[in-house]
Amino acid sequence: MRVDEAVQRKNLGVWADPVDSPPDGSHRLERFFELSTELCFVAGFDGTCRHINPALQRMLGCAEEECLSRCLLDFVHPEDRQASRRFLDRTATEEGSAVVLENRCLTADGSTRPISWTIVPIAEEQALYGMGRDVTGRDVTGREPSFVASDEKLRTISDSALDAVVMMDQFGRVVHWNPAAEKMFGYDQEEIHGQSVHETLLSNQELHGQELHGQELHGQELHSAPLGSKTPPGTIAKLNVGHVIQLNALRKDGSEFPVEMAVSCFQVDGQWWATAIIRDITDRKRAERQLHERKVQLLAAQRIQRHLLPSGDPEVQGFDIAGATYPAEFAAGDHFDYLTMPGDGVGVVVSDVSGHGFAPALLVASIQTLLQKLAETNNDVGDILTEANAFLAGETEDDRFVTAFLGRIDPVSRSFSYASAGHPTGYVIGADGEIRANLESTAFPLAVLPDTVIPKATSVVLESGDTVILLSDGVLECRSPEEQPFGSRRAIDLVRDHRDRSAREIIDRLYRGVCEFVGSESLWDDVTAIVVKVE
């Protein structure tokens, strides 16, 4: 309990500690009550007058007997009665806490006077003990302060702001409410004026945060302790002055929404005010949630993708074969695989599912299983992709399609047959570095039309020193900081320059070349390649 509170409670005859009670005390206490120039009263929780001292009687212009059993709110200006009633109702529940209420009282001469009341509820007596002081000169109406009302520039700035600009008096009552606030919360200016920001807009929630710097505010600390300490309701003390905080706000229709709020306070002519700038961050929070969900999905997709990749490169007499996928941050649709085919044939597959995320990764799993199964009993790469297409067209979501390149190496004849459904062109680079064959697509992608036939292309007879390169579009389409595409020409040149290296080294060089070109190892799309060197 603060010292000033303790003094006030003693003045009102409320002793904090029975040990301090005067030995015969009541008549002395009566003297204080009678002689005090402060306006003193004792009333029930419902505001019914029990005692008023002479000072208050003089101001109201009625003797105590006349006031008994009347509600003290009858002497309050009509415009302030409702707010005062709400205040007293709340106060009745705050045992032992001194609260401050300011309102206009009707006097004997017909005028009104602004009074600042300090009120203490005593539960055992069901009574409110109050002491008031005339604060003429101070605006207690909760109206917009004149320095705002009269300043065209201030008003224009506030009216044009996209964020809610809410000004409060020292009790946290709204005195200024800009159009953005109307739109955000649903209250118009008339209905929100005088309402408590903390109770009306913030649903009385405890604002958890760091300690703030204390500021004295007419004897009431604006904030000086960790939140959660008891401060009188209706003040701006609970509003985390000086910090930007996130919390849930309450609209007029009762719905909650997340906001970011910054509160500052200032003093004008001895009176404290506070301004809150409030921003609706619903969209931001939604985007954060979506990004988080997407990241979770993509991590799952990348785990699936890794699991589907071959555990090693096949060993085929007379050939050096290597493949790799370097997943991008937000992808996981690329895939490569090696297939065991009849007649000792080795199948090589590179595929790319459109889109990003979990669904494409699942489709990759389907494709892998499908092609492995079909290749077990079929040597015709065109037939395999045609059957795969028929199946996928019925299984994929409407918007997905798959580019796929399926090649078959015959180790004995060294022939390379292939079929390609919309996949980027592969190349056969000869020992002299010249392109011996372009392995162009033979049909459009899988899962576009269910009855698409993917024909097999003319086989290529591979020669010693040949290098077959199969790429995904992630290699060709990656872009430099200057927005130049990597392109097939760069890919071919890079492979050509390193064609004397092993297949694995060529792939490593290709990946490093892509990263250097992009200027980062963080790629927008998966990078996938298979290299087949003919010894």
Place this chain on the structure above:
Amino acid sequence: MGDSRLFRTEIRGDTLVVVALGNISSLAGNDADEAFDKMTLSLEGQELKNVVIDLGHAEYFGTLMIELLHRLWRAVRDHAGRMAICNVSDLGREILNVSKLDHLWEICPSREEALGAIDHRPGKLPQSR
């Protein structure tokens, strides 16, 4: 009607004209999906069946563009309509040729020719090859 900083749409009879304005490779993930959804939703509940996509101002042509075209084509097909693409860059033509999608979609040199290629009879699906 689904307009954004990357696309503008116009209506010509029962044909929706989609004009690509910028670099859609800058879209990522959900941004791309939202942009694409707006395009396809433009066909919902409207007296529109056909789509012409004008790529004259598109700075980018790659996989993401193919995805958009595919999605629009699916939506058009569901409405028994037709789709044509016009003002395709050399790179775009190359990509459409490599992927054989130029066998599936009408590629025209200008918007007027694309609109002319869209007839008003019920859409006839292209034959697979």
